[in-house]
Amino acid sequence: MRLNGPQRIVVVANPRGRVAPDWLETVVRAYMPPGSTVVVRHTRPDTPIHGIIEAYLEHATVAIASGGDGTVSQVAAAILGRPIPLGIIPAGSTNMVAKVSDIPSNPERAVGLIFGQHRRELIDVGKSGERLMLHLGGAGIDARIFTGAKPALKKYLRWGAYVPPAVTGAFAGQSDFTVTVDGVVTHARSSLVLVANSAQLLHSKIHLVGSVSRSDGQFDVLIYTARNPLELAGAGLASLTGYLEAAGQVIRLRGASITIDAEPPVPTELDGEVVGVTPLQIEVLPRSIELIRG
Secondary structure, eight states: OOOOSOOEEEEEEOTTSSSOHHHHHHHHHHHSOTTOEEEEEEOBTTBOHHHHHHHHHTTOSEEEEEESHHHHHHHHHHHTTSSOOEEEEEOSSOOHHHHHTTOOSSHHHHHHHHHSSOEEEEEEEEEETTEEESSEEEEEHHHHHHHHSOHHHHHHHGGGGGHHHHHHHTTSOOEEEEEEETTEEEEEEESEEEEESSOEESEEEEESSSOOOSSSSOEEEEEEOOOSHHHHHHHHHHHTTTOTTTTTOEEEEEESEEEEEEESOOEEEETTEEEEESOEEEEEEEEEEEEEEO
């Protein structure tokens, strides 16, 4: 599949990412079909992306997000309900949505994919208030890790920047979680509850658990059962092997309506952006975003 004929392109670029917006605009103009138009807008810390690009969406035929997973999910939220496919230029620290979608990490190759031969995939997304989740969200240690990672280290070390706050987060203690999935309540003492739309972690070949689909109308909920930092470290290693569930280190639930509450409350995140504290509510919107993918 290709983007044939003149296109009206809206690009959202995070100026703090690894790809300079001016360079990106130049490359997009070089690859886009003849007669196309392009508008590039920069993210701003205190302004929702929807407000930045809303005026251009009525006539847009393709949207491109350049940044990390948080930028991608915000652009997806802006185009939700519109027949606009979403292209991704990986420019963040982990870029898991791009990795799962076989999108090249090289920015120019990623642009070439958008305007060249590619596949399309309609994926489920999670809606939480005004935000969307495309890949992974959760409550507990994961949010503490994203809070503690220093922006300068994220730019140069990428996922390595999350190691120090992960160690600190392991000693933060547990909470009494109440997790409700499609009306069924589960109580557990835990340090971490994840909600997964796809199970890859850090790399497309590293799977938390097996048999997770982005288009089945359900999310997987993983309640970690580790009781102390040592057991949590073991669960972390198991997360890198794909044997997390087989090792008995998580309670796994599946459903389309998810509420996570905790006492004491814990921080929450969606696609790597901290969004507040528990309770966290997520509703699955089946096959509602069309991704341009490899």
